[in-house]
Amino acid sequence: MSGDSIEVGAVFEACGDQHRRIVLAVLADQQRSITLSELTKMIVKRNHHMPLSEASDEELTQIKSSLYHCHLPKLADANLISFDMNRKLVALHEDTETINQETLFDK
DSSP, rough: OOOHHHHHHHHHHHHHHHHHHHHHHHHHOOSEEEEEEHHHHHHHHHSSSSOOSOOOOOHHHHHHHHHHIIIIHHHHHHTTEEETTTTHHHHEEETTOOOOOOHHHHO
């Protein structure tokens, strides 16, 4: 039973950050593997509410880096996503049930 509690705690921790909830929402919307670059662009549009053309290279690099080094590994550790670090491909974990955006964001 304690193994289940640790896993549930990891899921709650992973979903505690807005960027990670956005990642899950984007992957649920796409229903396919996407590249780290695609994901970065989708996060700029969704979270930063700006056209991609207005995002600086520095902002894009910072978002991509935080995804690669922090957010995606945490989601992968919680078994919510599959993240191929070599190919830089991200997808919902095959065992993850359909994620409803209403469960990820407060209305």
